[in-house]
Amino acid sequence: MTSDMLPQSWSYGVQAMPGLFELATNFNSEERFQAVATCYQVDSINRTLYRSTSGQDNPLKPAEDGSTSRARATSKSQVNAVMDETQFRARMIDTQVLSSVNYTKWDWNLINDLIEGPMVHPKRLQEAMITSKFVHRLLGFLRPFKYRFSEAPNTKANQRYVRTACALLRLLLQTQEGARYLESNKLIPQIGECLAQQDPMSGLTSKTPLFSHERMSETLVGGYFAMLGTLCSDSKGMQILERWKIINICYHIVELKQRDDLIRALLLNLDYTLDSHPRIILSKAMIASSKQMRNSATRILRKYAMTPIEQTIIGGGAAEWAIKLLVGQLYDPEIEVCEVAIKILEEACNNITSLEYVVKCRPALDHLGEIGAPLLLRFLSTSVGYHYLDGLDYITREMDDWFLGRNDTYVTMVEASLARALADIPDKPPSALDDGLEPQDFGSVPPHFYRELTRTAEGCKLLKAKGHFEEFAATIQDFAMEDEDSETILKVKGCLWAVGNVGSMELGAPFLESSDVVKYIVQIAETSKVLTLRGTAFFVLGLVSRSLHGQEILAEYGWDGTVNVMGESLGYVLPLEFNKLFGLGGDSAQNKPSSTLIRSRKGSISDEDPTSAGILASIVKLGNTVLTNKALSELNGYKHKKAPGFQKPALFRKAMGVMASHAYRIPQYRFVIDLFDKSVLRKIVIEDEGSESDALDSAHEDGR
Structure with a gap:
């Protein structure tokens, strides 16, 4: 550790x-x-x-772990497949399939080993199908009208029957002889007949339908949908389903209004890898079904949207198909469905190829408001996405929005996310229906606009032209040691996160070199009285260490971070002197604002009267673009209360001195002057004229 x-x-x-x-x-x-x-x-x-680390190097790719386990299983099966005819027959007899009709006496572990082992060999499979009745007995057990598999209780232990059935169908589809044998068996047409009982257009009815609500929940009949999914994964299986009109029945089932359980079981078990009917069935369910079903159908697409895009596939692979459907779901009338689609697309955009394909689909997200903002931020990370958003005039509007207020909102979101990540929340028990469909966003940090903006050279150029980074740095320098005003502290936190996200990018690191803002962030982390502000600075320094330039700057101030074997930063830094970070000095001198911390000004002007001092402090804030709105509100409040300082020439002169030592715009000068009573200017003019006349008289007397 x-x-x-x-x-x-x-x-x-x-x-x-x-x-x-x-x-x-x-x-x-x-x-x-x-x-x-x-x-x-x-x-x-x-x-x-x-x-143990060999199997845990990349926890974000469970699909690879699954493929590794399947490869091991295949290797084991290949070893077991080396079996002569005598041994194979003895194993089939040991399963009790050929000697007993009672399936509870069968050795299901041995049956599964035979299916995944020796029967992979075409000769052994031929022997199990033709010479003996091994496969015939197994398929007979699965037939709905035999009422053995279809009447078995829906328990966890009995799920092995479903797994073995899918393995058997998958085995038969591997060869033409096996596919023909399966097509001639009564299993598939009987499943189709039972499904037709739920299709109002088929004309078939039954007093006790196999796929009723009760049987779906109490028996293993739901396993037939898993078998249909296995058939859908192979082109030969699709031909069998088309022959028995099961595909047509599925089209009608997704239109049922009162059988969401049936539709959910169908959609969750179908395989959508092939560009065939199941994809059309799912897209139809995403349009014609209820809100709950549209939501579930959208979640199913996550598995396929996360797969890498393969450019060699003609007509597009599963990832392109899933992304297209997800983009279409952005126009669903229910905002909940749109939100699910956006979260999946946002997760898919972690892959640069998928991100470029999403941009290529040109989704319109203006109608979604705040919900679509995270996905649009992802677009900024590539030049293609930047130019697409620039053409929509999105970047400048969003940039101004973040500069004027969204930075503060981001602080609240991050602190809530950190609280959730550090809280002791019990894990949700896994479910067979939603396993793998939900993104793992536990304690994840929301994307930041300025971080995504500085991923491209175009974004860095715009940031430099706008001057926002300089304003953020100025706010940090001016109010780093603030410990009373909660609103100002919130502004400083927002500026800290903005600076940290910019500095975490290699293209954004030069912004750090052009200012001394890292020095002030270090001082906040080491000496601030506000612990939440100190913690924010600590996390921000970790972001700064993500870039090579940031690591070099932090090393100058005595902070060092962890790196991996490739020399890449892990985003975690600590001071070489621990007491600087964890020491609480109370009212010691090191915790007080120092002259090196506050930007040098031409004289620090104050007043003994608390109200007048507050007015001068608000005028100082008026020069900071980030705090302009707060300063205007405070000054208007003083004017509304008719503060006596607005009638004193002395305070006016001090206000002008403050404005002379800061950078203000002309409207701000006018605003401050209009705060004071008109008589103040008259008094100042009269005093100046009186002083000038006195000076002339004294000069005239000296001349005599």
């Missing part, structure tokens, strides 16, 4: 155990045996962790 969380200089010191090894090599001490045992345990743990 130390190698992952601590800087290398700290990690080496913590992991070094010179005293332990000295005891282990001291043959004259009784403690030697304990030291040797401890060394052995440390080495054992290290070797165990090294072996």
Whole structure:
């Protein structure tokens, strides 16, 4: 853990155990045996962790883990497939399939091993189909009108029957002989007949339909949809379904209004890898079904939208198809369905190829408002997306929106996300219906506009032209040690996150070099009295360390971070002197604002009267673009209360002195002047004229 969380200089010191090894090599001490045992345990743990990391290097790709396990299973099956005819017949007899009709006496583990092992060989499969009645007995057990599989209780233990059935169908579809054997069997037409009982256009009815509400929940009849999904995954299986008109029945089932359970079971189990009827069935359900079904159908697309886009596939692969349907779902009348589609698209956009394809689909998100904002932010990370959004005049509008208020909203979102990530929330129990369909967004940080903007050279150019980074840096420098005004603290936090996200990008790192803002962020992290502000600065420094330039700047101020074996930052930095980060000095001098922290101004002007001092402080804030609205509100409040300072020439002169030492616009000058009573200007003019006349009189007397 130390190698992952601590800087290398700290990690080496913590992991070094010179005293332990000295005891282990001291043959004259009784403690030697304990030291040797401890060394052995440390080495054992290290070797165990090294072996376990091979399967956990990339937890974000469970599909690869699944493929690895399937590869191991295939390797095991290939070993078991090496079996002569005598051994194979003996194994079939051992399963009890050929000697007993009672399926509860069958050895299902051995049956599954035979299907995935020896029967993979065409000769053994031929023997199981033709010479013996092994396959015939298994398919007979699955036939609905035999009332064995279809009447089995829907329990976790009985799910093995469904898994074995799907494995058997998958095996038969691997060869032409197996597909013909399956097509001639009564299993598929009987499933089609039972499904037709739910199709009002078929004309078939039954007093006790197989796919009724009760049987779907209490028996294994839902497993027939898993078998249909296995058939859909192969072109030969699709031909069998088309022959028995099951595809037509599925088209009609998705239109049923009172059978959401049936539609959900159908959609969840169909396979959409092939460009065939199942895709059309799903797209139809996403349009014609109820809101709940449209929501579920949209979630199904996540599995396929996450797959890499393959440019070699003619007509587009599953990823392109899923992304197109998700873009279409953005226009669903129910906002909940649109929100699900946006979350999946946003997750898919983590892949650059998928992101460019989403931009190519040119989705319109203006009608979704705040819900569509995260997806639009993803578009900024590529030049293609930048030019697309620039053509919609989105970037400048969004940039002004973030500059004027969205930065503050982002602070609230991040702190809520951090609280959720650090909270002790019990895990939700897994469900068979939604397993793998929900994105894992536990404690995830929402995307930041300025981070996405600085991913491209065009975005960095716009940021430099707007001057927003300089304004953020100025706010941090001016109000770094603020510990009373909660609104100002919120503004500083927003500026910190903006600066950190810009500095985390390699293209945005030059903005850090052009200012000393990192120095002030370090001082906030080490000396601020506001712990939430100090924590924000700590996280922001971690963002800064993401870039190479940021690591170099942090090293100058005594902060070091962790890196992986490739030298890439892990986004976690600590000061080399721990007491700087975790020390609470109370009212010590180091926690007080210093002259080096606040930007140098031409004289710090104040007033003994608290109200007049507040007016001068608000005028100072007026020069900061980020705090302009707050300053205007405060000054208008003072004017509404008729503060006596607005009638004093002395305060007017101090206000002019403040404005002379800061950068203000002409409308701001006019606003401040209009705050004061007109008599103040008259008094100042009269005083100036009086002083000038006195000076002339004294000069005239001196001349005499």
